[in-house]
Amino acid sequence: MNAVYLSPNHSISQSCYKPREGTLIGRSRGIQIRGRSVVSACLNADVAAPNTGKTKLEKIKEVIEMEGKYLVGTYVRSPVVVERGEGCKLYDVEGKEYLDLSGGIAVNALGHGDVDWLKAVVEQAATLTHTSNIFYTIPQVEYAKRLVDSSFADRVFFSNSGTESNEAAIKFARKHQRQITTNGKEPATEFIAFSNCFHGRTLGALALTSKVQYRTPFEPIMPGVTFLEYGNAQAATELIKQGKIAAVFVEPIQGEGGIYSATKEFLQSLRNACDETGALLVFDEVQCGLGRTGFLWAHEAYGVFPDMMTLAKPLAGGLPIGAVLVTERIASSINYGDHGSTFAGSPLVCSAALAVFDKISKPDFLSSVSKKGLYFKELLKQKLGGNRHVKEIRGVGLIIGIDFDVPATPFVAACQNSGLLVLTAGKGNVVRIVPPLIITEKEIEQAVDILFQTIEVLDK
DSSP: OOOEEOOTTOOOOTTSOOOOTTOEETTOEEEEETTEEEEEEOTTOOOOOOOOSOOHHHHHHHHHHHHHHHSOSOOOOOSOOEEEEEBTEEEETTOOEEEESSHHHHTOTTOBSOHHHHHHHHHHHTTOOOOOTTSOOHHHHHHHHHHHHTSSOSEEEEESSHHHHHHHHHHHHHHHHHHHOOTTOOOOOEEEEETTOOOOSSHHHHHTOOOHHHHGGGOSOOOOEEEEOTTOHHHHHHHHTTSOEEEEEEOSEETTTTSEEOOHHHHHHHHHHHHHHTOEEEEEOTTTTTTTTSSSSGGGGTTOOOSEEEEOTTTTBTBOOEEEEEOHHHHTTOOTTSSOOSSTTOHHHHHHHHHHHHHHTSHHHHHHHHHHHHHHHHHHHHHHTTSTTEEEEEEETTEEEEEESSOSHHHHHHHHHTTEEOEEETTTTEEEEOOOTTOOHHHHHHHHHHHHHHGGGGGO
């Protein structure tokens, strides 16, 4: 047990139980900050919460009832009250263990409680958390440099989420087209997006999202968006050449849409048409970027590069962040005050993001993602490929989809009951697998065994 004592000048974060100063914390991890020992995490803490006299089942019921009473009802939640996580495992308040193949919806790339991530967060929190973007901060510029040095981009704009990144890209595209349009012509203002796409839930990004049920309750939304069939290069090229398209938004691999991968020919056709007309090509890698495919950026596998790339989910290992990577040509169109964010790019979040990036960007790490992804798909095809309900097993790296001919919800629920957490995608008939990138082969084998044992629920 790596036991430490609380420093007289520090306490555990409010999300953890707070003992009195000097109280021993079982199995907590110690970090030295400026010569003082502080508690960096409460993972596996042996300190029990105050005894309220309630059973664990009563506590679960209470939490679910409180959520129903105090939170806006925007989420259909699984009846699991998660208490802690470690690596690729989550534990509920009853102590039940779950193998997490949802990864916080492709966010927890380094799993739960990564030591280097914890160290970066705790040290930065004890130093400087937030200043706004009125001032310069070192973690922000260092992280921006990392992103630029590792990509096609020349500059970065930070946001707080994927939908914010896509909103920024919409504005940047409109502003750029206005900037380059001369002789009294009308600038291009319209957009192309594709079937099964998902770009966010704020009004601009929502207008680019194909699911009608997401858009309809909030109409009228931003006009000027045309949805084309994903992969239909001819239709896209013809529309782009009409000269009214400000930008084309496309996911190299669709996550929410059902784990569909673009082809090189499709993306290259978009690139060529945009180059010919001045339209911008935007790759949304919010879910598939930063190592998820075994490449640092998903589009690298195609050898086709965008004008802008939107990022978010895994960047800071669970803290809220987004980013728009742009070329100098786009950045030169943006002036002071054209866009902004109070919280974006804070020292705390960027320090966490640096820790995540420095691990994932290593060639050996990326290679391991590719190998584990191939192994995962191979096992899935061996164990599940012959099932009559399985139409296809697809994906790249550790973003994998199992396409069924029936709704996947009963299967997902059965997996959860068996200690495995997976997601749905597409029209509810696809199981989406996006585990922490640190998942081991043994955990992959465990996951496939559970999937195999529970698939019979689809016959009931």
